[in-house]
Amino acid sequence: xxxxxxxxxxxxxxxxxxxxxxxxxxxxxxxxxxxxxxxxxxxxxxxxxxxxxxxxxxxxxxxxxxxxxxxxxxxxxxxxxxxxxxxxxxxxxxxxxxxxxxxxxxxxxxxxxxxxxxxxxxxxxxxxxxxxxxxxxxxxxxxxxxxxxxxxxxxxxxxxxxxxxxxxxxxxxxxxxxxxxxxxxxxxxxxxxxxxxxxxxxxxxxxxxxxxxxxxxxxxxxxxxxxxxxxxxxxxxxxxxxxxxxxxxxxxxxxxxxxxxxxxxxxxxxxxxxxxxxxxxxxxxxxxxxxxxxxxxxxxxxxxxxxxxxxxxxxxxxxxxxxxxxxxxxxxxxxxxxxxxxxxxxxxxxxxxxxxxxxxxxxxxxxxxxxxxxxxxxxxxxxxxxxxxxxxxxxxxxxx
Amino acid sequence: xxxxxxxxxxxxxxxxxxxxxxxxxxxxxxxxxxxxxxxxxxxxxxxxxxxxxxxxxxxxxxxxxxxxxxxxxxxxxxxxxxxxxxxxxxxxxxxxxxxxxxxxxxxxxxxxxxxxxxxxxxxxxxxxxxxxxxxxxxxxxxxxxxxxxxxxxxxxxxxxxxxxxxxxxxxxxxxxxxxxxxxxxxxxxxxxxxxxxxxxx
Numbered sequence: 001x002x003x004x005x006x007x008x009x010x011x012x013x014x015x016x017x018x019x020x021x022x023x024x025x026x027x028x029x030x031x032x033x034x035x036x037x038x039x040x041x042x043x044x045x046x047x048x049x050x051x052x053x054x055x056x057x058x059x060x061x062x063x064x065x066x067x068x069x070x071x072x073x074x075x076x077x078x079x080x081x082x083x084x085x086x087x088x089x090x091x092x093x094x095x096x097x098x099x100x101x102x103x104x105x106x107x108x109x110x111x112x113x114x115x116x117x118x119x120x121x122x123x124x125x126x127x128x129x130x131x132x133x134x135x136x137x138x139x140x141x142x143x144x145x146x147x148x149x150x151x152x153x154x155x156x157x158x159x160x161x162x163x164x165x166x167x168x169x170x171x172x173x174x175x176x177x178x179x180x181x182x183x184x185x186x187x188x189x190x191x192x193x194x195x196x197x198x199x200x201x202x203x204x205x206x207x208x209x210x211x212x213x214x215x216x217x218x219x220x221x222x223x224x225x226x227x228x229x230x231x232x233x234x235x236x237x238x239x240x241x242x243x244x245x246x247x248x249x250x251x252x253x254x255x256x257x258x259x260x261x262x263x264x265x266x267x268x269x270x271x272x273x274x275x276x277x278x279x280x281x282x283x284x285x286x287x288x289x290x291x292x293x294x295x296x297x298x299x300x301x302x303x304x305x306x307x308x309x310x311x312x313x314x315x316x317x318x319x320x321x322x323x324x325x326x327x328x329x330x331x332x333x334x335x336x337x338x339x340x341x342x343x344x345x346x347x348x349x350x351x352x353x354x355x356x357x358x359x360x361x362x363x364x365x366x367x368x369x370x371x372x373x374x375x376x377x378x379x380x381x382x383x384x385x386x387x388x389x390x391x392x393x394x395x396x397x398x399x400x
Numbered sequence: 401x402x403x404x405x406x407x408x409x410x411x412x413x414x415x416x417x418x419x420x421x422x423x424x425x426x427x428x429x430x431x432x433x434x435x436x437x438x439x440x441x442x443x444x445x446x447x448x449x450x451x452x453x454x455x456x457x458x459x460x461x462x463x464x465x466x467x468x469x470x471x472x473x474x475x476x477x478x479x480x481x482x483x484x485x486x487x488x489x490x491x492x493x494x495x496x497x498x499x500x501x502x503x504x505x506x507x508x509x510x511x512x513x514x515x516x517x518x519x520x521x522x523x524x525x526x527x528x529x530x531x532x533x534x535x536x537x538x539x540x541x542x543x544x545x546x547x548x549x550x551x552x553x554x555x556x557x558x559x560x561x562x563x564x565x566x567x568x569x570x571x572x573x574x575x576x577x578x579x580x581x582x583x584x585x586x587x588x589x590x591x592x593x594x595x596x597x598x599x600x601x
Contacts, residue, residue, distance in 0.1 A: 010433075010440045010448075122452065143475075175475050179449030180436045279473035363452075367476045 009183045013176035016144045016183045017083070017109050018043035020151035022053050023191040026107075027078035027198070030058040030069035032088060036121070037063075038111045038177060040083040063088035067095040074104035075213045077203025079155075081106065085173060086113035089127040093134070099166045100135025100230060102213060105158035106166040108136075109151060112275065112326075113173035114362045122363020123173040125274060129327035129336045135230050137167040137237055138304040140274050144181040147171040149254060152186070155195045156244045163233040163240050164201065172276040174363065190251055234305040241302050258307040260299040261314050263289060267296030269378035270315060272341050273324045274300040277359070277366050281324075284371040295375055300337060308344035315341070316348035319382040322374050324395070326360040334358075334392060353381055353388060359395035370395040414469035416561060417478045421497045422487035425457040427548030431485070432463035434552055438562050439467040441570055447472045460495055467561060481505060484527075485555060487534070487547050489513075492522045501527065508554055508598075510534040510547045515601045530558055532598045541590040542583070549587045553594035564595050 011019070018040050021029070029048075031041040048057040058073075060066045066082055073080040084092060089110055099106055110128050114120040128138060137157060141147045150169035158167040171177060186194075202211045217223050242258060249255040260278070263285050264270060273281050278299035288295040298314055315321050323342070325335020332339060334356030342354045357374050360366045374395060381388035418435065422428030429450045436448035447466040464478045479500045486497050486509040498507060508530045511518055515529035532554040534547035542549070549571075556567050568588055575584045 008440060010437045010446060172475070174449070174452050178452060179447060179475075180433050181447055181472075182440070182445065276475040279475050283473045365477050367479060368474065 006184045006186070009185065010180050011144060011183050012039070012178055012180055013144050013147050013171050014039040014111070014178070015043060016148040017151050017171075018047070019183075019185060020148045020191075021081060021083075021109075022047050023186070023188045024079075024081070024107075024152065024155055024195060025053045025188075025192075026055055026081045028056045028058065028070075028073040028080045029082060030060060030066050030073060030080065031082050032061070032063045032066045032084070033059045036084075036086045036088045036113070038083060038085050038173075040109055040111070044083075063091040064095060067092040067099065070106050070108075071095065071099050071102065071104060074099070074106050075102060075203070076205045077200035079159075079198040080104075081108065083109040083111070085111040086115060086121065086127050089131060090115055093131060096131055096134035096136060096166075098214065101226065103164040103230075103233070104166055105155075105164055107151070107154045107158050108166070108168040109147075110168050110170045111173045111177045112170050120362040121173075123175050123326070124361045124363065125170075125325070125327040126361070128168065128170050129325075129329075131168075132304055132336060135165070135234075136304065137163075137165055137234075137241070137302070139167065139169040139241070139302055140300055141169060141171045141176075142276055142278050142299060143171075143176060144179075144183045145254070146256070147176060148183055148185065149248065149252065149256065152191055152194065153241075153244050153248050153256075156247075157237070157241055159195075159198065160237075160240045160244070161201075163237045165230070165233050165237060170275070175276045186252060194248065194251060237305050238302070238307055241305075256301060258302045258310055259314065260297075260301060262297040262299070264296040264298070264314055264318070266294055267317075268294040268319045268382050269322070269375060270296040270298060270318045270320075271322045271324055271371070271374060271378070272298045272300065272311075272315075272337060274303070274326060274337060277324065277326070277371075280366060280368055281371050284368050284375065287368070288372070288375060293375070293379065303337070303340075306340050306344070308340070311341055311344040312348050315345060315352060316350075318352045320353045320355065320378040320388070321345075322355050322357050322378045324357045324359055324374065326358075328358050328361070328392075333390065355381065355388060355390055355393065357393050357395055364396055366396060415472070416467045416483065416559070417481050418465040418467075418483040418485060418555075419478050419481035419497075419501075420463040420465070420485045420487065421491050421495055422461055422463070422548075423457075423491070424459045424461055425546075426487045427546045428461055428485075428487050429463045431487075431548035431552055432465045434548075435465045435467065435555070435561075437574065438552075438567060438570055441566060442562055444469060445472050451477060460491055483508070483555070483559060485551055486510060487551060489518070489522075492518075492524070498527055504528065506530065506558055508532065508551065508558060510551060512536065514599050528601065530554065530598055530600050532594050534594060537590050537593050537597070541593065542586040550590045550594035553591035554598035556591070557595045557598050558600070564592065567591055
């Protein structure tokens with residue numbers, strides 16, 4: 001394994017991703033330049049102004065226009081990226097479907113933050129969880145290093161000729177985006193070799209081979225078949241995401257999977273969690289293990305496509321699984337990750353009890369105590385002869 | 401299932417948790433980050449983050465720094481700081497700066513008073529108090545009333561987290577990239593003076 005021993009830097013999560021974008025040096029970056037945008041775009045604009053990258057940087061008047069401009073650029077034949085967050089992501093929503101249905105290999109960074117109202121700018125996953133059915137691939141990162149790594153891997157995933165599907169990667173707002181943490185970077189040459197040159201398929205600017213992008217396709221057209229092809233690409237994306245991760249491990253020494261399994265082999269209770277809270281959960285698992293509790297964890301990395309077979313395999317032997325969602329699906333049986341995990345295990349025999357937990361909405365902090373409380377619920381359920389209620393349990397909810 | 405702030409979570413061995421209390425404009429966040437970067441220079445693991453709120457000059461703010469010999473996995477605010485740094489003494493009357501701190505915590509306050517005078521004035525009990533006249537030192541050395549670098553100098557002395565020579569070398573290299581020599585030397589003077597002048601009990 002050709003691991004490079006690069007220097008460790010102290011950077012914010014946003015700086016880590018801006019550095020990744022700088023090393024990718026896409027042809028075009030289109031972005032809305034002010035709130036609710038993040039520092040990523042500001043830092044990238046500085047790199048453009050300083051001549052450190054060759055990207056065409058297009059500022060637009062809204063996030064809806066940002067995604068529309070990105071689609072135009074990618075359809076034109078350019079390697080194109082953007083970044084967004086929170087309300088900005090919400091404003092892009094209708095155009096996200098169009099990017100996916102045109103099968104444009106756009107890469108977008110989304111810093112996970114809450115949606116209004118009440119007005120709140122802090123971390124939760126409501127923004128991208130709301131976009132899970134747009135047809136984009138979704139990768140959630142845990143920390144600064146993974147935010148950087150996922151940004152680079154996302155280019156290869158989106159551009160894979162097996163799938164050609166836009167890819168968004170996420171990390172937690174403020175908790176990672178605004179915090180200083182360690183980062184080891186590859187060299188720009190390593191990144192450029194890894195992503196390779198861009199090959200546009202059917203670019204509109206190739207005037208010798210004119211194409212139409214986005215025409216009407218009505219009642220007697222192929223809309224239905226088109227959607228099925230998108231979904232088949234999502235199925236194939238499971239292999240693509242893992243292959244890209246394996247290849248990335250060879251240059252970085254950092255191995256990623258579709259999901260991360262931690263202390264699961266003999267686990268009786270386990271928590272499934274997304275993003276930075278996985279770090280706090282892992283620490284809590286270590287503490288409980290030292291006390292003789294057979295605790296484990298799964299960290300969600302790929303959420304779209306959702307590797308349901310891998311979740312069944314990882315969790316079917318566990319007695320009780322708690323799923324921690326940092327977004328809710330009002331009126332559903334639980335949060336989006338809960339619903340997904342519970343469905344994934346339906347065919348397992350025996351199958352674990354699966355309980356929903358909601359935490360961290362609007363940036364509410366999540367402490368090790370809260371995660372221990374969740375594990376205590378799981379342990380009690382594991383010892384009980386009766387099945388435990390699947391009502392939502394809220395972690396660190398104010399009771400005053 | 402609300403969290404009751406107690407003392408049952410003990411920090412891992414080799415982990416130092418610092419909580420910064422200041423007012424917007426005093427450079428608490430910059431100081432929190434500076435300590436993280438100093439930890440990096442010592443080949444330690446680090447984490448620094450502000451508690452984001454309204455960014456108004458003069459409003460009370462909180463920032464956090466973790467320094468460790470092991471990789472840091474926790475992503476949560478610091479509930480039980482071993483070290484509390486107070487950049488503005490007026491906060492002692494309006495913010496519970498030692499909330500959740502263990503009995504042996506160090507509290508470093510920017511003040512002209514000695515720790516004994518400070519205790520008497522603000523009716524403070526418990527913990528280990530230290531004081532440094534950081535604002536005056538900043539005015540005399542940097543020519544601006546921003547107490548953050550002097551606080552880092554005093555913290556260096558009290559905690560022994562980093563050798564003072566390393567702090568000076570870091571300032572020379574890091575500030576040297578961003579500021580003119582006069583500003584760099586002013587900050588170095590601020591750090592070394594507060595390293596010498598910090599008062600304990």
